[in-house]
Amino acid sequence: MSFFICSTCGFGSATFLGKCPDCGEWNTLKQARGMDEKSDRKSSKTSEFVTTKLKEIQVVKGKGERYATGIHEFDRVLGGGFVPGHVALLTGEPGIGKSTLLLQALQHIDTLYISGEESASQIKDRADRLGVSLEHMAFSDTLQVEGIVAGISSLRGSAEGGDSLPRHVGVAISPGSRVKPGMTAGSAPHLIVIDSIQMLYSKSVEGTPGSVSQLRECALQLVRMAKEKHIAMIFIGHVTKDGDIAGPKIVEHMVDTVLSFEGEKISHFRVMRANKNRFGSTDEIGIFEMSGEGLKEVTNPLAFVQEVDTKGATPGRAIAGVLEGKRPIFFEIQSLASPTSLAMPRRVVNGVDYNKVQLLLAVIRKHLHLPLDGYDIYVNVIGGIKVESPAADLAIIASIISSVKEITLPPKSLFTGEVGLLGEVRKGYGLEKVVSEAKRIGLTEVYSPTTVKHVKDLLQSLK
Numbered sequence: 272m273s274f275f276i277c278s279t280c281g282f283g284s285a286t287f288l289g290k291c292p293d294c295g296e297w298n299t300l301k302q303a304r305g306m307d308e309k310s311d312r313k314s315s316k317t318s319e320f321v322t323t324k325l326k327e328i329q330v331v332k333g334k335g336e337r338y339a340t341g342i343h344e345f346d347r348v349l350g351g352g353f354v355p356g357h358v359a360l361l362t363g364e365p366g367i368g369k370s371t372l373l374l375q376a377l378q379h380i381d382t383l384y385i386s387g388e389e390s391a392s393q394i395k396d397r398a399d400r401l402g403v404s405l406e407h408m409a410f411s412d413t414l415q416v417e418g419i420v421a422g423i424s425s426l427r428g429s430a431e432g433g434d435s436l437p438r439h440v441g442v443a444i445s446p447g448s449r450v451k452p453g454m455t456a457g458s459a460p461h462l463i464v465i466d467s468i469q470m471l472y473s474k475s476v477e478g479t480p481g482s483v484s485q486l487r488e489c490a491l492q493l494v495r496m497a498k499e500k501h502i503a504m505i506f507i508g509h510v511t512k513d514g515d516i517a518g519p520k521i522v523e524h525m526v527d528t529v530l531s532f533e534g535e536k537i538s539h540f541r542v543m544r545a546n547k548n549r550f551g552s553t554d555e556i557g558i559f560e561m562s563g564e565g566l567k568e569v570t571n572p573l574a575f576v577q578e579v580d581t582k583g584a585t586p587g588r589a590i591a592g593v594l595e596g597k598r599p600i601f602f603e604i605q606s607l608a609s610p611t612s613l614a615m616p617r618r619v620v621n622g623v624d625y626n627k628v629q630l631l632l633a634v635i636r637k638h639l640h641l642p643l644d645g646y647d648i649y650v651n652v653i654g655g656i657k658v659e660s661p662a663a664d665l666a667i668i669a670s671i672i673s674s675v676k677e678i679t680l681p682p683k684s685l686f687t688g689e690v691g692l693l694g695e696v697r698k699g700y701g702l703e704k705v706v707s708e709a710k711r712i713g714l715t716e717v718y719s720p721t722t723v724k725h726v727k728d729l730l731q732s733l734k
């Protein structure tokens with residue numbers, strides 16, 4: 272049977288089409304290799320079936336070492352740093368700070384920075400401005416994946432791989448300096464950055480750089496090299512706000528770690544999350560602040576909360592406490608309930624899940640009998656940060672009640688707890704840690720499942 276695949280978007284069709292009905296490109300449908308009858312018959316050789324006794328496998332541990340970046344917020348998300356052969360995908364919207372972060376984070380690791388986005392002199396200029404040392408960084412603008420693989424293989428210390436880990440990159444970055452295939456420019460790097468994976472191309476497949484077939488082939492060749500030569504790799508992948516259609520998604524299953532770097536461009540806070548991590552946990556987050564001197568680590572648990580005194584406090588503001596990984600973090604949730612005459616009142620939500628807010632509004636309507644239909648309701652998390660933990664439920668409800676009933680919540684109060692459909696307030700994971708940290712930093716009035724068992728109790732205690 273014949274099968275045709277669009278080399279741009281990956282659309283599949285049993286018949287040949289001149290124009291792809293999915294992405295609208297012309298002449299992009301190609302017959303899938305190995306799927307036509309003729310080649311099936313030709314390759315009549317059966318693959319040899321080999322099994323291995325797992326018990327007898329010698330594990331090459333690379334001395335159990337990790338390349339720590341020294342930036343704690345980054346290392347924590349990674350699980351302690353990069354492991355030799357570790358392949359990570361770093362995704363984020365263009366301009367969010369991915370290149371800046373890597374430049375700052377990798378300055379102490381022997382790194383080869385392959386960029387199709389910026390020239391060597393642009394990177395050098397940025398590094399100089401940020402005070403980043405380029406002693407351990409080499410640069411290449413080779414974007415053909417076969418060229419990169421051949422170039423790395425020709426470097427000292429790269430052929431044998433295994434436990435003899437490569438030592439130094441011999442070329443420091445300077446405008447025009449390159450690691451050319453066939454040139455023994457020095458030793459293989461410990462880590463390679465690909466900025467971005469959408470810019471690479473392979474000569475062996477059709478399609479423009481960034482297309483499904485190109486992304487898959489380039490990632491495959493590089494992952495194979497990373498594993499064989501024990502070189503860590505970071506692929507940068509751009510995504511749009513709605514999560515690019517084909518984009519870096521197809522690379523996700525090929526890599527060990529998927530990191531996302533997010534934040535609103537108008538806000539200076541950036542959060543790094545691991546959505547997948549074969550070498551660490553996925554519930555740690557790293558918090559950064561974009562400044563004039565690049566990205567700075569944020570360690571203050573109250574960074575997202577604006578300081579207000581009793582006089583400055585207005586209805587609608589509640590502080591949520593949640594546990595992110597092992598660390599308690601506090602967010603400021605603001606709600607605005609404004610009287611409306613719309614038949615379908617407006618609900619605008621930013622920073623928390625829209626459906627979660629709809630659900631909490633239903634809980635408030637059912638159990639507290641508040642006249643929500645008469646209000647447009649806006650819910651926002653300050654700092655352009657996304658809060659995913661259900662422990663923020665109680666604070667969201669408190670801020671909505673506060674705005675609807677025009678009750679100002681005490682400025683030093685904290686709300687933490689998950690709210691169920693029956694209105695019950697439930698104890699989430701790590702409650703004690705959040706409460707003790709809240710007390711330590713001066714949030715003295717704590718509303719938690721220990722003090723409020725049901726949203727009715729909350730309404731009572733706020734009156």
Ligand code: TYD
Pocket residue numbers: 363364365366367368369370371372397401561562563564565566
């Ligand atoms: P960049 O790292 O180039 O983003 P990405 O690689 O994700 O596309 O970051 C670019 C943005 O960061 C740009 O809008 C300017 C801002 N920025 C600062 O605010 N301060 C700095 O010190 C630097 C280097 C960049």
Ligand code: MG
Pocket residue numbers: 366369370371388466
């Ligand atoms: Mg960039």
